[in-house]
Amino acid sequence: MTAVLSVVLLLASRVDLVSSRNNIVVNTPQEAAVDHPTPLELAYAQVDWAVSKGGSFNHKKVIIKPTSLIDNNNNNLGLYAAGEISVGNIIMKIPRSTILSNAEGTGDKCDAAINLIQDVKNKGNVSEFAPYIDYLYSKNNNDVPSIPSTWSSLGKELLKTIHGPVLEPQDITDTSFFTSCLNNDGGIDYTKFDEDRRQPFEFAYATALSRSRDDKLVPLLDMFNHHGGDKFNVDSSTVHQQKGDDDNKDMKHTSEYINVYAKRDIHMGEQLYINYMECTDEYLRRHENHLSKLLRDHGFVEDYPQRWSIPTPIQRSHFGENNVPHEIIFDIIKVDDDAYEIKWEAPAEAPDYPTIFAHLQKELTRIEDIGTFVTETAGNLTSDHERTSCLKYYQSLMIAYKKAIASVEAAIKSSPPIADDNNEVLAAFAGDQFMACNDFEQVFSETGGWYLLDEIRSFNQAIDYYYNEETEDACLFLDEYLHACASNRPHYHEVFVHYPAHFLDKVERVLFIGGGDSMVLHEVLKYNDQLKLVVGLELDQQVVRSTFSRVGTQPHFDKHEKVEWWFGDAAQTLNVLPTEYYGTFDLVIVDILSEVADSLEVNDEVTIMEAAMMLMKPNGIIVKNEDEGYVPGSTNSSKFTEHVVDVMYYDVPVYCLQTFVIGSNEIDFSKMKPVDHKVPTLYLKDADEFQPQFDTWYTSGIEEKEDCQEEKKVDDSSKDSVPTNQPFGMTIIIDADKITGVELDSISGLQQIISKSLTKIGFTEISAFDQELQDGYTLTFVLEEGLVTARCFPKKQYCAIDVQLWKSIHKAELVKKELITAIGCEESSVYRVITSGVLGVEENDKNDKIGPPPKTNPQRKNTETCTTQSKDKKSSIESSFTKRKDPAVDFINATVHSYDSRAALEQYFSQDPIGEQSIVRYTIEAWDKKTRREMSTLLTGSLTRPLSFISDEWEKQDDQIKVTENGIGKGLVITVSWSEGNIVVVWDGYDRIDVNFFALNNSAEATYGVLAQSFGRQFGRPHANFI
Known part of the structure; x- marks a missing residue:
């Protein structure tokens, strides 16, 4: 029986849960009608019951008594040696027939809780487990055991703050039967239960957490308290019976009983302890338990020795095996009042990974910073148990991190140097440290462990991913040009972003050109608390999507309130950016080839x-x-900025050499004190130490013109410009999920809402219509300013909305916000694509609200005009050079595991695409220009004929293809929709045709194939493919 079904039946019965033998009411406000036996009496009653079932208990050698002399209620009991006990002596035998379990369960603690609740409820027939259950329900006076999930809100908050975001388990204060064991399959809203109704389930689950072995509750065995180290003196045979146990003649390991025996010689008066961390029963899971988990499940911080498990900063991704462990596990042993030692468990010796050292050091800094907060907050706790536990956990955590850091640091210092064989092939490795500069020729030649992992051919370029299993490195090549590698990701992207950011008081608005691998974005988002907007301009969306799926770098389309992606040629995109964007960014990052820019x-x-x-x-x-060949210090400040700093450094993995040029018109990098934004980095040092990492050239001032009276004419013959007769458009792609603000089943209702929103923005609607779509529908709105298509699927609470604008492009952000607000979706993602405009549309031919303002070079406050007086003026440029402090290579090469890609890859693989979309541009040759009427006939035929050929493959074979046509300016807009997709075609009135195609999964490949052939015959190969 599943947990959900069991609980549904229990709740439906609405019977008070009462322990069978002593009528101890668990779920009623009334007082029990009989006196309660003491916990000590119930403990011995449990022993008598187990013995009556065939078990044994050595009364001569073992007694049960309170652990504290002042415990008048006998709540905290322990087992003690009443005499000398020799190693190997059997202390007790527990019949397996007394174990409370369910053979049909799934074998976890939820099952243990359900079994306990069901047996307690069975008060009509006295339970055979009554003595054991009575003992369990005598603890804590029937209150839920004091584990962190039952603490006060202030106690929970303090413990979560101490625990932090790194350590497991992250639910240290949030365990609950209803969240851990149930879902909504039973049709009951558990969140509405009052405390009385929840209490028996929470008590049973808390009891299972602290006392069960998976799904098994074992009497007598759970009376032993926990301790590690030398005080660990008792162990038991396995609780989980294994195949072949019947043939095992070992006295300690028989199938009929669980035997509890002395692990060492025990002296009279000693308390008997079992080690919850390393019981023989769970040898294969011996590292599963640790101090933090013990605190969550049992409610106490163990005495020394303490077992710790700390996740490492380097995580596995979908590439190969990782030498760096997922976690480090060690014991802290107290050897004197203020002296502690560390004993490594996994790995067996201290790891020599500097990244682990940096990770531990960063977390220790956080722990030390909250010291005052911990002390003050603990003083406000009313519970002695919560206060003591929090303070003890905090002190233990501090000691554990300090000892681990010291041990790892010593291992790094003592690790052997890296060998090198003729500077060609790395002969040996020390962890993730290896010779930094090995050039990328090995990648091209696929030697030294390199091989081609994946190759993608987008419309714009070849996208190749190379991988090296030996160094756990991966590199991205674009058209055979090395773009990025995992090994140099910290060295390149951290310096690219954080070096200039150190000279900004705030990093609020950032724009980057290029950076389709999302690695620049990853670094920029480290300033999330300051950030108001980050804009990315990228040519090829395939680069973004392929690095998302293969490298795990998130583009964060879902963070569209802060992150804007604009796809298309950067020269065109810069013409479409709102003019109000110009002059507003704190940091502008140009991550494309300098010769192109x-x-x-x-x-x-x-x-x-x-x-x-x-x-x-x-x-x-x-x-x-x-690029390669640049001479540091040679930037012409008359063409760049007034203050320039060139940053150069050698031995960058694969790249070998890297140079960045950083400029500002008001910030003098040689004089300004860097700002510490406290962002985490792997390579770049903090604000006080980062500058000496590089060879640096500082240049300030204005370069004099060679001939002031007759300025040189610049030869622009090598420059490529965007044709001025081509109007621009934009398409916003919006995925709206978990829509709750509107009723999607009402097509007319949603149509009215969208129409109203578009009118509110100031758009003029020409027509609107709907079309049935398999499991949904398509709404189309033709406007003077553009066209809006909404493909909605009510059962999925999802709409895909395309907003294609050829006029009033500056209102794009307003349209996005208005539509998302109007339909009321909980989740959404957004990106933009630069598409064609339409000639003859008023405003679009010259919209002064988009594109760069007139070139007045307002940033250069000291730029001088050419006058006779300035003709003989000398250059005011000042230059200086600062050499790198330490010329030796002193950094860690990253690997594909250095950045945690789990969330990104989980998000990628959790996507459930319902169809395929593509936006393609065709061009018309100059000799083949046509009138609007000719284009109408040509385009309509190119769409409807191929669709009719494959209509018998559609689920609705009698489906009608709906075609509409509208003249816009000098151009034309044609829409085609049917039950499995829709197409929007925009002709700009001259030589460009944009086709926005969508089809459901089951027919997308066939539909796109015939359309591509049809358009190919008429217009040749596509000129551009945007998505």
């Missing part, structure tokens, strides 16, 4: 690099990656 023009006046500089605040910072 310097040569590709956004418009006739501005290159990508110049637009990037225009995006930063007057006191903002811009940073760019310099």
